[in-house]
Amino acid sequence: MPVPPDASNPPRKFHFISGLPRAGTTLLAAILNQNPRFRAGMTSPLADIMGVVMAEASSKNDFSFDVSDEQRVALLRGLVENFYSVQAGADVVFDTSRLWCSRMQLLNALFPGVKVIACVRQLAWVLDSMERLVRKQPVSVSKVFRFDTNTTVYSRIEALTDPRGMVGFAYQATKEAFYGQDAQDHLLMLTYESLVRDPAGAIRAVYQFLDEPWFEHDFDHIEYNADEFDARVGMPGLHSVRPKVEPNERQPVLPRDIFGRFANEAFWMDPKNNVNQVTIV
Numbered sequence: 001m002p003v004p005p006d007a008s009n010p011p012r013k014f015h016f017i018s019g020l021p022r023a024g025t026t027l028l029a030a031i032l033n034q035n036p037r038f039r040a041g042m043t044s045p046l047a048d049i050m051g052v053v054m055a056e057a058s059s060k061n062d063f064s065f066d067v068s069d070e071q072r073v074a075l076l077r078g079l080v081e082n083f084y085s086v087q088a089g090a091d092v093v094f095d096t097s098r099l100w101c102s103r104m105q106l107l108n109a110l111f112p113g114v115k116v117i118a119c120v121r122q123l124a125w126v127l128d129s130m131e132r133l134v135r136k137q138p139v140s141v142s143k144v145f146r147f148d149t150n151t152t153v154y155s156r157i158e159a160l161t162d163p164r165g166m167v168g169f170a171y172q173a174t175k176e177a178f179y180g181q182d183a184q185d186h187l188l189m190l191t192y193e194s195l196v197r198d199p200a201g202a203i204r205a206v207y208q209f210l211d212e213p214w215f216e217h218d219f220d221h222i223e224y225n226a227d228e229f230d231a232r233v234g235m236p237g238l239h240s241v242r243p244k245v246e247p248n249e250r251q252p253v254l255p256r257d258i259f260g261r262f263a264n265e266a267f268w269m270d271p272k273n274n275v276n277q278v279t280i281v
Contacts, residue, residue, distance in 0.1 A: 013092045014080055014111055015210060018100035018177070019119035020170045022129040024192040025096055028119060030222045030241045031203060032094060035215040039090035046083050047097035050076055077110045092212065102173035104182040114186055115210055118174050121192035123265040126167055127157055128252045135253065157258055175267060183276035189268050190281050199245040205281040219245040 017025050017040065029040035053075065057067050084093045100107060100116055107114045131153060134142065141147050144166055145159055160167040177187055188209045195202045199219040207214050222241050242248075252259050267273050268280055 012081070012084070012090070014084075015092065015094050015115045015117070016100040016107060017094050017096040017117050017119065018098055018170075019117070019174050019190075020121055020123070020126050021098065021166055022126045023119040023121035024190065024195045025119045027195065027222070027241050027245065028117065028190065028206075029094065029096060031199070031217055031219070031245070032206075034217050034222075036089070037091045037212075037215070038094065039084070039087050039092070040094035041096065043096050043098070044083075046080065046095050047099035047103070049083075050079055051099070053079060073109060076106070080110065092210075098170040098173060101170070101177035104177050104180050104186065108182045108186060115188070116177065116186060117188045117190055117206060117209070118177060119190050119192065119195075120174060120266070120268055122263070123167070123171065124252070124254070124259045124262040125192075127160060127262060128254045128259065130160060130167070131156065132253050153255060153258065157254075161262075171265070178268060178273075178278060179275070181276075183278050187276075188279050188281065191268070193247075194281050196245055196247045202281050205279070209279060 017028060019025060026042050029042060032038045032040040054072075057072050057075065080095070084090075084095075087093065094117075101118055104116065107116065130144075134156065141149050145151055145156060151159075159165050161171075162168045163172060177183060178189065188206065190202060190206065200217070203217060204214065220243070222243055222245060268278075274280065
């Protein structure tokens, strides 16, 4: 006889953070982590692990003919649930990956009604922020550019914005999610500009989107670091978060021709593009 669900112990909720690099994903995770009911972090390997499992459960594997779609769903959902099963005390888990925006249909199949938060920022400033990190390490080289020492700001921008590059893939994935059939009610576009200028208002909108009770956050004392990971990829500061959430007005370091080339790529800012009525904060 099946055991009825325990109403006093509701199942754990899973939400997903995605979007552009240098657009506030780590800052958002650091803020959400202040809520003792929440668990959030920097990019996890879960999406990559899931990709490997999907491939091996497909026709890549000669024996996959015996794997039904129902088994695939159970397998992949279980992968998410078991990955975080050792994280005790968290009612709501946020997993972060730039891949999630390209997998909206998959996430909705695994977790019907899923919520995905896509962090976005003016593309020129994303690239400018990446270049600023490079220039802080003149005697080192980054894995992001495949340890190539013979680069210029122009070749680095081309590498980043390539469809398989760190920024290019994330940008196209976010665009796919925004225009996709699962965008309405499942996707929130959180702009970096709103997050740093009005963190309380932005986070309240996130809570409303997630249908979660409000928690009073402290936006003057944020804690988060991933120094070991950042050092490993040769880009210290990639996931650094300043203690206080506030705008950081500065001049761009990118040459004017590059900055101007990407200055009008914020597709989410044009109301005519929002055919799926995605909430934009």
